[in-house]
Amino acid sequence: MTALEVLAPGVLALVEDLGRPGYAHMGVGRSGAADPGALRLANRLVANPASHAGIEVLLGGLRLRALGPVTVALAGARGTALVDGRPVGRDAVLEVPDGGELVLGTATRGLRTYLAVRGGIDVPPVLGSRSTDRLAGVGPAPLAAGDVLPVGAPPTDLPAIDLAPVPTWPDExxxxxxxxxxxxxxxxxxxxxxxxxxxxxxxxxxxxxxxxxxxxxxxxxxxxxxxxxxxxxxxxxxxxxxxxxxxxxxxxxxxxxxxxxxxxxxxxxxxxxxxxxxxxxxxxxxxx
The missing domain is CATH 2.40.100.10 (Cyclophilin-like)
Structure with missing residues (x-):
């Protein structure tokens, strides 16, 4: 089984997808990624459906170990990132080898980084979504050191990524x-x-x-x-x-x-x- 092991969660790291609509009458909101556009971009880069779950990281500090080789992408906030100690880019396709470590530095622009892995974070869904809803207390608990996150099967028909709509950061x-x-x-x-x-x-x-x-x-x-x-x-x-x-x-x-x-x-x-x-x-x- 391919998976990601959490070595350190940083300030706050949550599993998020695009949310669970349709349960407001039960007192449960949609939740999902706070910046859904950034999650969609990260998923697009690794050829996932937009609905796949990723990891939302507040400010940075997340450290992961790959249990099996994985393809990942980072989108959202700006800041440093390292794979086995080597600087890597954001808004780009990244390969992390089996046993390799991915580390996110502190964000220098923006607040939330989104990490997508090809195949998606495959934790059990709750009410049709893998999102953590902090207010309703629904979904996976915030990530903690020692957690192992299973990765789903990668798409069998991988499209070519010829253009990614990377947003620019406005002055205002x-x-x-x-x-x-x-x-x-x-x-x-x-x-x-x-x-x-x-x-x-x-x-x-x-x-x-x-x-x-x-x-x-x-x-x-x-x-x-x-x-x-x-x-x-x-x-x-x-x-x-x-x-x-x-x-x-x-x-x-x-x-x-x-x-x-x-x-x-x-x-x-x-x-x-x-x-x-x-x-x-x-x-x-x-x-x-």
Whole structure:
């Protein structure tokens, strides 16, 4: 059996795929990769279906040993990576020999790296997905030293990889939003959210939500102190709690929430939100 042995997990390493849709009525959200575009790219590089599970690594520090030769790819955050002590590239196809060690250094740009292995991480699925949902407590436990992750059978018909859509890192993170269902609860709420002043991610951010610091979004006098019955939430919902500082929900968001939703981030920008490091700036714009 081909497998990957975890020698050190780093800050946090999770098995993730594209999630488990269809269980919100049971209180279980979709979850999945916080930056699904990066996981799709890593899977594409090793000729996997996009739905195959990989490893999501927060900041870096992951050390793996190959139990059998494996083909892997790294996408997402930027930073150093070594195979048996030799520097290797990201967004590229990498061969790790039997017994070889892959080490991820600390990310220098972005927050989350995705490792895909040809054949996928073949841990048992839960509700149709191999994703770890930190909020619902569903799926595999966070990786720990000594874990052995089985690798699935590689695809039999390997396509040629002639072009990989490798994203560039922008100088300024600009995120498009649509008006949310409760925009009328706020005094110029969308104008405040999309002002040039922008926001910064706080250290309290995680897979559940990116919590922001910046201009306070004020309620209208009519909505001041008003209560809202719990309503369904989606990834990218921009909720405004009583302190007026936006919270942008991510992959492990709750299925319902009780604070008004001012706006919703376009799905194409969820990956950019997931890669924000504490203290980094983000600016919102109304989607055309």
């Amino acid at each position: 993170v600009v995120v498009p939003v649509r008006p949310g269902p409760h925009a009328d609860w706020f005094v110029d709420g969308l104008a405040t959210l999309t002002s040039r002043a922008g926001y910064r991610a706080t250290p309290a951010s995680d897979r559940v939500a990116v919590r922001l610091d910046g201009p306070v979004v004020a309620r209208t006098p009519r909505a001041a102190g008003a209560e809202l019955k719990p309503v369904g939430l989606v990834p990218g919902a921009v909720q405004i709690p009583p302190d007026g500082r936006p919270v942008v929900f991510g992959a492990d968001h709750p299925v319902t929430g009780g604070y008004p939703v001012l706006a919703v981030v376009r799905s194409s920008a969820l990956g950019a939100m997931a890669q924000l490091r504490p203290g980094e700036a983000v600016r919102f714009v109304l989607a055309g």
